[in-house]
Amino acid sequence: MRMICSSNMKLSAGLILLLHSLGIVAQFVHDITYIVGCFEDTTTIAQYEFDGEEILYVDFDRQQVVYTIPPYLVPDPVHVFGDLHVYRNALKARRACAGVVAYCKVEGIHPEEVKDPPESFIYPEDEVILGLENSLICFVNHFYPPSINVSWTKNGLPVSEGMSLSQYYPNSDQTFHRFSMLTFTPSEGDVYSCTVEHSALDTPKTRIWDVEFPKSHQSLIADVYCGVGLSLGLLGVAVGTFLIVKGQYH
Structure with a gap:
């Protein structure tokens, strides 16, 4: 368990990171990261990441764990993560967040909050x-x-x-x-x-x-026929004029 609360971070209190390495075969090592974020406004985030990609998070409002891992990788993630007691541990971490915020303030390593507009x-x-x-x-x-x-x-x-x-x-x-x-x-x-x-x-x-819709297929066809008809009409006028002019010189 590692707590980070440094002045070069934007986090109000810090992050608690729990890192694991999972070796699937000898030449492949993957990181599963458990992240709990604590903030002064009492917001708490808790999620698991696999090689930097989120695979689940805790929804405290709905009191449940939401799995975002693709189903073709893990058809039923509850069987994989159920034994980790994710929600129960997230509640414990959430209760501990107040202490984390207080600790950072006491240690003097709580940075002035910098706000970024969305x-x-x-x-x-x-x-x-x-x-x-x-x-x-x-x-x-x-x-x-x-x-x-x-x-x-x-x-x-x-x-x-x-x-x-x-x-x-x-x-x-x-x-x-x-x-x-x-x-x-x-x-x-x-x-x-x-x-x-x-x-x-x-x-x-x-x-x-x-809401804007492109012209329908029928409308496009009508426009094409209209354009072709207009072109043929103009062509007829041009040919007729040419013949009339030509006839005047014979």
Whole structure:
């Protein structure tokens, strides 16, 4: 068990890291990392990573362990991680976080918190097709500390049905990112917005996305026929004019 609480980190209190090495065969060694993040605002994150990729995290609000490992690698991860008592140990770590924060302050190695404002982007999960259910994704990135609020509107009115919010994911630069998804059925002319609130922002940041459909196949065919007909008509006028002019000189 190792506690890191250094002045060159952005974390309010620090990270508790538990590192393991798992040798599958002699020439391959992998790292399984258990991370617990403690923050002054009482936020706590707990997750396992395999070679730097998240495989599970603890959702304290829903009181459960969420497995993010691909099912084709581990069909039933509960059988693999069940004996590790992940949720029970995460609760113990969460209770210990207050002590970690206090320790860092007493030792004088608690850095002044540097806040980073979030960037946000909004885009559909799949190709937008009229009347076909889809999801809008609001990707919020590079923010610190890990405490944000995300809200949605449809045509200017607040909407929460069909909305989901991921956990906080750490970036390599010690900032965080998070996803919010909104299930919707696209209709021509609808306008959606995603608003992000964060302590590093003077005012909330809003991104807008409106439903636009490309011309249908039938519409494109009609345009082509119209264009061809117009071209032939102009060609006929040009040929007729040429013959009339030519006839005047004979």
